[in-house]
Amino acid sequence: MFLPVQTPPGKRGNASLRLGLGLLLLQLLCLSEAMAAEKMRLQLRWLHQFQFAGYYMALEKGFYAQAGLDVQILPGGPGTPKPIDLLLEGDVDFAVANSGLVIARMQGKPLVALAAIMQSSPIVWIVRADSDIYTPHDLAGKRVMLMPAPESAELLITLAREGVDHAHLELQQTSFNPQDLLDGNTDAYNGYISNEPFWLQQQKVPYRLVKPREYGVNFYSDVLATREDLLQQRPAQVEAFIQASLQGWQYALENTEESIQLIHQRYAPDRSLEHLRFEAEQLKKLIMPELVQLGHMNPGRWQAIAQSYLDLGMADGPIELDGFLYKRQLATDHSLLYRVLAGALLALLLLGAVALRFARLTRKLRLEVGRRRQAEQELRDSNLQLERLANTDRLTGQWSRLKIEELAHNEIKRAERYGFPLALVFLDIDHFKSINDLYGHDVGDCVLTGVAQRIKSHLRDSDSLCRWGGEEFIILMPHTDLDQACLIAEKLRDLLAAEPLTGTIGVTASFGVTQWQPGQGLGELVHCADLTLYRAKKLGRNRVERFSPCAILPLV
Missing domain, CATH: 1.20.5 (Single alpha-helices involved in coiled-coils or other helix-helix interfaces)
Incomplete structure (x- = not known):
């Protein structure tokens, strides 16, 4: 018969003490591993300023340290290699770049976009208020400064979409000195909406801005990026860096004055507090934290940006963006796994x-x-x-009546503000009812679609085509006077009559052309064009008539 061994009370106390010391040692080991911060280097696009406030605040407020990161922030500026080049060479771990990042990706370079801080680009043209430059069209024949590609992409794409030929411009390499605008060395200076306008205000020089966003060109800016190999090797650290950086941006935008004071004291003492406040106010409008989640990126918008670079000839296709946009990684490296397991074991015990x-x-x-x-x-x-x-019109794919009314109201406001011409063309397919009666409505629908496609293919990018109703169409032509609009309408009339649309079915059309006059609303403008179209039909159809108050009875 065996009796259980009894442990003396003193030895039981020693055993408990050893167990407690063992648990404490295990906890200290886990803590020491967690305290071994990962060293990370961040390359900025430019010199220290509020443009990078979120990263400064993430460092100064300890968000990086709390994430286990030891971050070094490196300024850019003249003489510094491009952030993307430094990133690819392995000199830095993260970089702040513009939307041109996608060009490098299409070239096969292993770059990943992590977060877009600015939802809209700050780049603009700045012109003197006493100049005659109001729109991109007014830059023709002028001296225009541009930064090296792809920094100037938004401006170049604006010119292309507005139909302004580069050959008509006197392009200049940017001097990075707005004094050239004051001294008359250039007519349009490329700059940031958050920077040079403050300097001009200090100089008491009135100015105007030509903004790409007003012409449908809206790119991301200040995109945080890294390399694919870093993301694959240390996904947890990359995720921690992103979250700490966005936390820093949230803090900077919610505590603007504190951030400004800190940047002035520690990073940009040569930049005045007033300048930093102006910069912060302008950049907040581009970041849009009240409307968009910080760092948000839309794949469809990146696709459109990449296509714009292709259209401009700044990149070669095809557009393959798989792996370009960061997705939260679930895998971890072994060291982090060991720390998590040790921490989880201790947590389970306690x-x-x-x-x-x-x-x-x-x-x-x-x-x-x-x-x-x-x-x-x-x-x-x-x-x-x-x-x-x-x-859009479901049959022809062109703008609907509701949409053209919206576009026309906007163009009329621009015409009133800047004084540039605006023309409207009203056209009607001749004898369209007989086509429906002879061939049926299916063929009539094909004719409508064919007319719309043929006209649309010969319009400028700035022109808008709308199916107004039935067999009637409207063309809105910004920056176009009555003589120009009549020439275009005559070309379209001849184009439709030149050859049949479907099989042996040929069509002609009658055109009424008018030009917007100060004080006119859209209804009166359309009415003038409609009366002119009616005169074209009365005079035999298949012709272009221009609005003349003498030839048409006044409106009642």
């Missing part, structure tokens, strides 16, 4: 049921977040589809 409950709640929260994101995406897709249906 907290047990509490940790299990917390894990369940976390999983439920992640599932709910995923469901909400999916619902939000479906809602955005639905809204885009509804917008397309509302804005």
Whole structure:
């Protein structure tokens, strides 16, 4: 018969002490590993200024340190290699770049876009208020400064979309000195909306801005980027850097004055507090934190930006963006795995049921977040589809009447503000009813579609074509006077009559052309064009008539 061995009370106390010391040692080991911060280098695009406030605040407020990161922030500027080049060469771990990042990706360079801080680019043309430059068209024959590609892409694409030929401009390499605008060395200076305008205000020089965004060119700017190999090797550190940086940006935007004072004291003492305040106010409008989540990037918008670079000849296709946009990584490196396992074991020993409950709640929260994101995406897709249906004619694919009214009101406001010409062409397919009667409505629909496609293919990018109703179409022509519009209408008339649209069916059309006059609304402008179209039909059809108050009875 065996009796159980009894442990003396003193030895039992020693055993408990050894167990406690062992647990304490394990906890200290985990803590020491966590305290070994990862060294990271961030390359900025330019000299220290509020443009990079979020990164400064992430460092100064300890957000990087809390994430286990030891971050060094490196300024850019004249004489410094491009941030993307430094990133590819492995000299830095992260870089702030513009949307030209996608060009390097299409060239096969292993770059990944992590977060877009500015939802709109700050780049603009700055002209003197006493100049005659109001729109991109007014730059023809002028001296125009541009930064090296791709920094100037937004400006170049604006010129292309507005139909302004580079050969008509006197292009100059940027001097990075707005004094050239004051001294008359250039007519249009390329700059940042957040920077040079403050200097001009200090000089008491009135100025105007030509903004690409007003002409439909809207690119991301200040995109945080890294290399694919770094992301694959240290995904947890990359994720930690992103989150700490965005936390820094959130703090900087919510505590603007504190951030300005800190930047002035520690990073940019040569930049005045007033200048930093002006910069902060302008950049906040481009970051749009009240409307868009910080760092948000839309794949479709990146696709459109890449296509713009292709159209401009600054990149070669095809557009392959798989892996270009950062997606949250689930894999971890081995060192982090060991720390997590050790911490989880200690937590299980000490907290047990509490940790299990917390894990369940976390999983439920992640599932709910995923469901909400999916619902939000479906809602955005639905809204885009509804917008397309509302804005386009379902048969011809051209603008609907509702959309052209919106565009026309905007163009009339621009014409009133800047004084440039605006023309409107009203056209009607001749004898269209007989086509429906002889061949049926299916053939009539084909004729309408063919007429729309043939006209659209010969219009400028700045012109807008709308199916007004039935067999009637309207063409809105900004920056076009009555004589120019009549010449274009005559070319379109001849184009339609030149050869049949479908099989042996040929069509002609009658055109009424008018030019907007100060004080006119859209209704009166369309009415003048309609009366002119009616005169064209009365005079035999297949002709172009121009509006003349003498030839048409005044409006009642």
